[in-house]
Amino acid sequence: MAQEDIFKKLVAHCKEYGYVFQSSEIYDGLGAVYDYGQMGVELKNNIKKYWWDSMVLLHENVVGLDSAIFMHPTIWKASGHVDAFNDPLIDNKDSKKRYRADVLIEDQLAKYEEKMNKEVAKAAKRFGESFDEKQFRETNPRVLANQEKWNELHTRFSNALNDNNLAELKQIIEDEGIVCPISGSRNWTDVRQFNLMFSTEMGSTAEGASKIFLRPETAQGIFVNYLNVQKTGRMKIPFGIAQIGKAFRNEIVARQFIFRMREFEQMEMQFFVRPGSELDWFEKWKETRMKWHRALGFGDENYRFHEHEKLAHYANAAVDVEYKFPFGFKEVEGIHSRTDFDLSQHEQYSGKKIRYYDPELGESYVPFVVETSIGVDRMFLQVISASYCEEQLEKDTRVVLKLPPVLAPVKLAVMPLVKKDGLPEKAREIIDELKFDFNCQYDEKDSIGKRYRRQDAIGTPFCVTVDHQSAEDNTVTIRYRDTMEQERVAIADLGKIIGEQVSYKKLFGKM
Numbered sequence: 001m002a003q004e005d006i007f008k009k010l011v012a013h014c015k016e017y018g019y020v021f022q023s024s025e026i027y028d029g030l031g032a033v034y035d036y037g038q039m040g041v042e043l044k045n046n047i048k049k050y051w052w053d054s055m056v057l058l059h060e061n062v063v064g065l066d067s068a069i070f071m072h073p074t075i076w077k078a079s080g081h082v083d084a085f086n087d088p089l090i091d092n093k094d095s096k097k098r099y100r101a102d103v104l105i106e107d108q109l110a111k112y113e114e115k116m117n118k119e120v121a122k123a124a125k126r127f128g129e130s131f132d133e134k135q136f137r138e139t140n141p142r143v144l145a146n147q148e149k150w151n152e153l154h155t156r157f158s159n160a161l162n163d164n165n166l167a168e169l170k171q172i173i174e175d176e177g178i179v180c181p182i183s184g185s186r187n188w189t190d191v192r193q194f195n196l197m198f199s200t201e202m203g204s205t206a207e208g209a210s211k212i213f214l215r216p217e218t219a220q221g222i223f224v225n226y227l228n229v230q231k232t233g234r235m236k237i238p239f240g241i242a243q244i245g246k247a248f249r250n251e252i253v254a255r256q257f258i259f260r261m262r263e264f265e266q267m268e269m270q271f272f273v274r275p276g277s278e279l280d281w282f283e284k285w286k287e288t289r290m291k292w293h294r295a296l297g298f299g300d301e302n303y304r305f306h307e308h309e310k311l312a313h314y315a316n317a318a319v320d321v322e323y324k325f326p327f328g329f330k331e332v333e334g335i336h337s338r339t340d341f342d343l344s345q346h347e348q349y350s351g352k353k354i355r356y357y358d359p360e361l362g363e364s365y366v367p368f369v370v371e372t373s374i375g376v377d378r379m380f381l382q383v384i385s386a387s388y389c390e391e392q393l394e395k396d397t398r399v400v401l402k403l404p405p406v407l408a409p410v411k412l413a414v415m416p417l418v419k420k421d422g423l424p425e426k427a428r429e430i431i432d433e434l435k436f437d438f439n440c441q442y443d444e445k446d447s448i449g450k451r452y453r454r455q456d457a458i459g460t461p462f463c464v465t466v467d468h469q470s471a472e473d474n475t476v477t478i479r480y481r482d483t484m485e486q487e488r489v490a491i492a493d494l495g496k497i498i499g500e501q502v503s504y505k506k507l508f509g510k511m
């Protein structure tokens, strides 16, 4: 099945099983804003716990914070967001649709990559075991021709971004013959900049009200609290501050479901270091974060680092962790070496000294910062796209979410074989015992087969069936989601069997 079709099915599945709903759906929805349903909120919370514990629990020198969304408007002037948090936009005059010029060009680069990958896949099929991919890529004329086009476009694109050359971005779009996906035409306007921050008014009277912004990143809340945390926590450099919270961006090209939203959540950690050591820390955090992603077991080959074409105004090094979504490799997380830009700017704009006295050096300085920044929603999409499977069985098919058990919203479903003979009561007893440790679901409706399918569809890793034998010897069958194997176990052992599989500690052991 084509990847786009799988993605459409995934979106429908998320709605059908209570993972993600369109916001304000009964009013025909609000663009690029989504709500998380009864399953979605559990998965989201588990992802946040995985991140939070990996930062705050496992690192003695990383502490948490929960700063407000509303902040003093000067913060956004100081951070550069008022002047430079822009996207280059272009309109198609025929369809009247608006696009991000950089995204149109990135899609064109991805097309060349796709062409090369198709050639490689065809050849791999033809030559079988003896296929040497490296040699093929270095010698096949069609691959080489596409590689050359990719290189040329990539260089032009990077230069245009770095020089902020909007005319050149438009020229690239024209030279590449990029058409509007709606109208199919090349009738483009000029490229212009558009600020992504939402604003609102604080205060009740028109004269007294001041314009404030909804934060477009959580990071600034950390920077402006650097002194508070460092002093009250008696933190010594190097140390980090971690935060999870909402961020808002008036994204023009909002697409691919929850990949790019206008209201979303970020998990950010700012690591404050001695000037000059930031690039070493940047490498360390790159490695740590990649291990965190790979520990979930979705296949190392599905992750890669992507160096930025253009460094943000605050960074001296930046890389993205990309995952192979059904629509191609895309960013899940950004790791940035932000220099002392933010703290220095806040020093200047607030007029307060934001320094660290380093007892080992005997001097004060503005710390440098390495940031790791990941979107909760994007991570959610990554996890759910990696877990979604349609499996052909002997007699029928099943849709199963092979979520890592530790992240699954419901850990076990307990099912009485029939609704009589004391079996429902026995099932309830099991839930009453396990519900303090695991999210359990009781299910007695329909045949056992149908109940298994329902649990597969929401990704429940364990189904426990209570039958007549259970009443006699206190045993049940446990059925494993991924293998569909079943075994008879003592009720008393359930907690241990499940506990081992859904343990964060076990997951952290893989990092």
Ligand code: GAP
Pocket: 216, 217, 218, 219, 249, 251, 258, 259, 260, 261, 262, 264, 265, 266, 268, 331, 332, 333, 334, 371, 373, 374, 375, 376, 377, 378, 379
């Ligand atoms: N403080 C740095 C920062 O915000 P970013 O690369 O703009 O950097 C970090 O964003 C992460 O936040 C991204 O890697 C992505 O996971 C998530 N993110 C950014 N914009 C988003 C959007 N519109 N919708 C969903 N997630 C988004």
